[in-house]
Amino acid sequence: MxxxxxxxxxxxxxxxxxxxxxxxxxxxxxxxxxxxxxxxxxxxxxxxxxxxxxxxxxxxxxxxxxxxxxxxxxxxxxxxxxxxxxxxxxxxxxxxxxxxxxxxxxxxxxxxxxxxxxxxxxxxxxxxxxxxxxxxxxxxxxxxxxxxxxxxxxxxxxxxxxxTLIPNLIGIVLLTVLVWLAIGWGLKPLRNMAQVIRGRHAESLEPLLLTPLPKELEPMQAALNRLLSQIGHLLQRERRFIGDAAHEMRTPLAILRIHVQNALEAKNETAREQALQFLLGGVDRLTRVVNQLLTMARVEPETARKDWHTVDVESVVRGTLAELTPWMLGKGLELSLEVAQGSYSVVTDAEAIGIALQNLVTNAANFSPPGGEVTVLLKDDGPTHLSLQVRDRGPGIDEAKLERLFERFYSRDNPNGAGLGLSIVEMIAKRLGGTIDLANHADGGLLASLSIPRDASAAPG
CATH class of the missing domain: 3.30.450 (Beta-Lactamase)
Structure with missing residues (x-):
């Protein structure tokens, strides 16, 4: 062009x-x-x-x-x-x-x-x-x-x-030169902006603050600043992901190395079998951490797209629980669903709701006693919201530590947890324009309540 x-x-x-x-x-x-x-x-x-x-x-x-x-x-x-x-x-x-x-x-x-x-x-x-x-x-x-x-x-x-024509032709030539110079003068702010952008360091993401600026270039500067901000968020997210991964994987990898060395140095078959069992458990835990980190990266609110459609949340919940049931039975736990009467057709992200429910149920299962029950309740909260609740029968948690449950890698001293599940649920709740609340149930256990707006596509972020 x-x-x-x-x-x-x-x-x-x-x-x-x-x-x-x-x-x-x-x-x-x-x-x-x-x-x-x-x-x-x-x-x-x-x-x-x-x-x-x-x-x-x-x-x-x-x-x-x-x-x-x-x-x-x-x-x-x-x-x-x-x-x-x-x-x-x-x-x-x-x-x-x-x-x-x-x-x-x-x-x-x-x-x-x-x-x-x-x-x-x-x-x-x-x-x-x-x-x-x-x-x-x-x-x-x-x-x-x-x-x-x-x-x-x-x-x-x-x-x-x-x-008549000769003066006009001469005038056209002169006007061409004058218009060329005038256009160059008019485009000078654009050239100045281009020079400023070219002169910036490749890692500089500070917003452009060019003044004075013609009104026609103000939307361009605003768009560039918005793009720089998005790039900054992406880089921050990438650095956070790398930091989180490095932080969480450093210790499991060191432990895995110890288990491998123990297996290699085992004096008998029993010691080798025990070392390999520890190694298998460490690999499983590291796999969960990787899966959780990848899930967190996928649902990061800064980059999530809002290409959502009308979905039946009840169908999403039933499908997700059907996938989790074999795993829950393998852990010796019972999984039940209660659906209150109401309408559950909303504009939202079905995949995000499935991920949130999966993490809530997994978190509840990790803190449920053997033979315990995890209950999922879907309720119609009126014309603007519906709620999805997950309750375990575990010991609950100290009220002072409730807020910390949303911190990354905080797992309530649970050796099987990665400490990322509730952080992912909180991220999804913000993305959908809803909220996630934790509270100790009156009859024991922890109750997690995810509030979902009926038109999540209008939510900010």
Whole structure:
């Protein structure tokens, strides 16, 4: 794509040339019309002046001398130093009623047939076009014809057009230079912005603060600053993910190495089997940490897309619990679902709700006693929200530590937990525009309540 300067200059020049050609064509047409009107008026005026002269009451002998003097004077047209070259292209002729030529200029054409139509007419004589005016004088028995060669008028029109076009062409060239310079001056703030951006360090994500700035560039600066902010969030998220992964994996990897060494140095099969069992448990825990970190990265609110649709939350809950049931039975736990009467069709992210429920149930299972029960309750909380609750039958938690449960890698001294599940649920709740609350149940255990808005797509963030 060409530069803005070239695009703007091309558009301006195209409009300027189109406008100039339109005006020139109009001037050409209008000039031809006006020149025709002026010359026609001169022809008619000359015919009447000539009529007045030949009507003078003179004796016949004096009249002949007058005609001879007329002819002699008109024969000098275009030859004398004082005059105009166009004189030879204008003609006069007077006939009597019998067709006898009385007065005739030297430049007058030779008519094969005398004109008979009064007024203006176009004639073609000896391949030369003439525009004439015939004035009949029945009273004195005369026919007066005054004519002018067409090329005289056309030459004058061409001169006028040339005198109009040449200044216009010169003006277009000058305007091109001026418009080029003006556009360059107008685009100077854009060039300054580009220079500032090019001059910045690759790792500099500070917002642009260019002042003064034209109003047209303010949205661009705002968009760039928003993009820089998003990039900053992405880099921060990436660094946090790397830091979290390094923090959480350092110890398990060291422990795994110890278990491997123990297995290699085992003196008997029982010691080797025990070391391998510890190794298997460590691998499982590290797998859970990796899965949780990847889940957290996927649902990060700063980068999550809100391409959501109307879903049936009850169907999402039942499908998620169906997937978790074999795992829960393998742990010797019972999983139940209670659905209160109501409407559960909402605009939300079905996958995010499934992930949140999976983490809540997993967290409840980790703190449930053997043979315990985890209960999931879906409730209609009115026209704006619904709630998804998960309750375990564990020992609950100290009220002072409830807030810490949402901290990353805080697992309440549970060796099987990664400490990321509730952090993921909190992140999803913020993304959906809802809330997550934890409280000790009156009958024992911990109750987690996830509030979900019915139109999560309108939620900020």
């Amino acid at each position: 060409t530069s803005l300067r070239h695009r703007t200059l091309t558009l301006v020049l195209a409009l300027l040339i189109l406008g100039t050609l339109t005006i020139s064509l109009y001037n050409f047409h209008d000039s031809g019309h006006e020149i025709t009107e002026i010359y026609d008026a001169q022809l008619a005026q000359s015919a009447r002046l000539l009529q007045g002269v030949v009507q003078m009451p003179l004796p016949e002998a004096d009249r002949e001398q007058l005609y001879t003097a007329f002819n002699n004077a008109l024969s000098q047209a275009g030859r004398h130093k004082i005059g105009h070259p166009y004189e030879g292209k204008m003609a006069f002729q007077v006939w009597d009623l019998q067709g006898k030529s009385l007065v005739r200029s030297a430049s007058a054409p030779v008519f094969e047939q005398l004109p008979s139509k009064p007024g203006f007419s176009e004639l073609k004589i000896a391949d030369v076009g003439w525009h004439g005016f015939l004035l009949p004088d029945e009273k004195n028995g005369l026919r007066i014809w005054v004519g002018e060669r067409d090329d005289v008028r056309q030459d004058l029109v061409n001169r006028i057009v040339r005198h």
